Amino acid sequence: MSNGSRHVPVIDEGPFEEVTDIHLSFVCVVRRPLRTAGIHALTEIAVGSIQWNLDDGEVLFLHVDREYRRQGVATRLLAVATEVANDEGWVAPNHAEERTEEGDAFAQSIGAQPAKRIVPWTSPGLPNAAEK
Numbered sequence: 464m465s466n467g468s469r470h471v472p473v474i475d476e477g478p479f480e481e482v483t484d485i486h487l488s489f490v491c492v493v494r495r496p497l498r499t500a501g502i503h504a505l506t507e508i509a510v511g512s513i514q515w516n517l518d519d520g521e522v523l524f525l526h527v528d529r530e531y532r533r534q535g536v537a538t539r540l541l542a543v544a545t546e547v548a549n550d551e552g553w554v555a556p557n558h559a560e561e562r563t564e565e566g567d568a569f570a571q572s573i574g575a576q577p578a579k580r581i582v583p584w585t586s587p588g589l590p591n592a593a594e595k
Contacts, residue, residue: 483534485510489543499523500553502544504536513540513556520554525566537569 479486486506493500501514504527511527527536541556548555558570562578571577 482536482539485531485534485536487536487539489540491547493517500544500547502540502547504540504543511536511540513537513544515544515548515556517553520548520557521559522556523559525569538573541573 474490474492477489479488481487487504487510490503490505491500492503498517499514500517501512501524503509504511510531512524513522513526514524515522525537525540527540545555547553558575558578559566560579561582562570562580563584564581565584567578567581
């Protein structure tokens with residue numbers, strides 16, 4: 464397959480930075496037909512992601528692997544997403560009015576108002592996490 468017909472884009476990760484003793488780099492993936500952007504935090508593997516709507520900034524998804532939680536990764540993901548949005552002229556991510564319990568606890572820990580509604584975590588094609 465020639466480069467002109469490649470179906471998988473090659474993305475160079477950004478430089479590594481230290482976040483509470485974790486060396487992370489970040490990449491941004493834009494899904495233009497869906498009008499969403501995502502920032503992914505990487506060590507040797509992806510350890511966290513945030514995805515938000517480019518039209519209104521609503522955070523659609525924020526997840527950090529359990530072993531990397533409570534170490535500043537989610538806070539840094541949100542900050543990087545905000546920096547990228549500002550640099551690109553996009554609406555910066557903002558907390559959704561509906562959140563999971565964990566998402567609401569995180570949002571409130573960085574100064575957001577409580578969620579208007581707590582919802583269970585779900586993802587298309589995956590069972591409800593509360594059912595596990």
